[in-house]
Amino acid sequence: xxxxxxxxxxxxxxxxxxxxxxxxxxxxxxxxxxxxxxxxxxxxxxxxxxxxxxxxxxxxxxxxxxxxxxxxxxxxxxxxxxxxxxxxxxxxxxxxxxxxxxxxxxxxxxxxxxxxxxxxxxxxxxxxxxxxxxxxxx
Numbered sequence: 001x002x003x004x005x006x007x008x009x010x011x012x013x014x015x016x017x018x019x020x021x022x023x024x025x026x027x028x029x030x031x032x033x034x035x036x037x038x039x040x041x042x043x044x045x046x047x048x049x050x051x052x053x054x055x056x057x058x059x060x061x062x063x064x065x066x067x068x069x070x071x072x073x074x075x076x077x078x079x080x081x082x083x084x085x086x087x088x089x090x091x092x093x094x095x096x097x098x099x100x101x102x103x104x105x106x107x108x109x110x111x112x113x114x115x116x117x118x119x120x121x122x123x124x125x126x127x128x129x130x131x132x133x134x135x136x137x138x
Contacts, residue, residue, distance in 0.1 A: 007043065011036055056087055060132035064125060073117045077105060080124040087131075094127050101127075 018032075063083055067076050081102050088095035105112070105120045112120075 007036075007040055053090070056090070057132050057134075059083065060128045063128055064132065067121070067125070073121050076121055077102065077124060080128055083128065091131060094131060098124060098127050 060083070063079060066079075071079050081098055084091065084095040084098040101120060101123050105117075108116065
């Protein structure tokens with residue numbers, strides 16, 4: 001809530017510069033209150049969006065770190081698809097690319113060898129890594 005405290009301080013300072021005759025006008029006061037409320041809502045919305053993107057980056061990094069330790073290759077493929085599906089509202093193209101890779105995997109899953117399975121995992125790694133790197137830069 002430090003953003004709201006900062007905005008409160010800025011608007012308090014700005015209120016010293018409002019002409020005295022405006023302070024008694026209720027329409028002007030209502031307009032100022034509406035401007036302040038709208039401005040605060042926009043700031044809070046952008047802040048929550050930024051926090052979500054930062055959290056997604058952390059999830060992506062955790063997914064990559066757990067690839068070899070927790071999932072196995074087939075489990076990792078499922079985890080990446082689930083991750084991309086969860087955040088497809090923010091990354092629709094990444095979800096589509098992951099689904100294309102997954103659909104190609106489904107076509108050959110019965111005859112796939114170790115190298116091909118590793119290649120599928122590496123391709124999905126690229127998508128998740130790209131999301132993690134892209135978000136850490138913001």
